[in-house]
Amino acid sequence: MSAPDINGLLMAHPYGAVILVVLFLVVMAFLNLRRREKASTRRHRRYRATAGRVLDKLTRLPGDGQRLSYLRKVSPYVFEELLLSAFERQGLTVVRNASYSGDGGLDGQVIIDGEHWLIQAKRYSRAVSPAHVEDFDRLLLQSGRRGLFIHTGRTGKMSRTIRTASPRLRIISGQRLLAILAGQDVRQYL
Template structure:
């Protein structure tokens, strides 16, 4: 009888729910991803592009990051998510197109984007020797465009995705990628 109680106690200890509890970061990722899926479902129901962009400007910055990664996944592309949302060093995720790595910087702006942010992201691309997508909901000023089209190193193209390109990306249209010079016929983009 005593052996039975010991066995039951050990079994209870091993299977106790607190031992299987997910990390808070895992729960947050799942919650933000679910919110991003709801945003993707809601966008087509809005009346026009202006309303869609205004709606995107109101979502959580973390949901916006997940929204972009989810959109890339829906094209059949390999996506790598960061372990955490903050302290990511200015890199919000990665996507592979034709086997080439592209870093993603997501900014949910209401006004013009900061040229400094574009410049810092450009430096990250040089460090990592890969291309990058600076994706945002704001306006792009001349200084930001200059940083994006500035000094090029091998493998360090930087594309700014906003406005119509952003909406095309989120809607699953292949033309978002055609307008930036990355050919899509070899990707899984339909």
């Protein structure tokens, strides 16, 4: 069919032209969505693979100071995956978010003894921000769930006060974090 034939056909059937345009737009939107899904799937897969390598490397580092220093240098997304992978290695069920950013303060979930625990993962080199702990505690209150605030920094006095006042919140860092990453059962710290 030549171009004049198509023009004549479209002029004779204007609704057909509208249907073709709409169909074209739907197909293009679908293809764009599939392309974006594939990119996020590849990114998740890459971060999970890197997290596995980090877990293995941690066992080869000579001391806890070196392990924490190394954790503070990994990508924040790899740190999230590292925690989720460590929980999976303990035989726990993990629920991953569809995306890493825009997660509203929720970096994943782990099911422990049938209960969904929300996870907030933070890579800090200094003291934890009490505002971050408060925000996560507020999320826990709104969701009606308990949660693990897991970080690589130091838990300051204000953050410990928030943790003590909140029955929903557990903060894990330092030796406890390293123990969990080494395979120790997280239930000990709940």
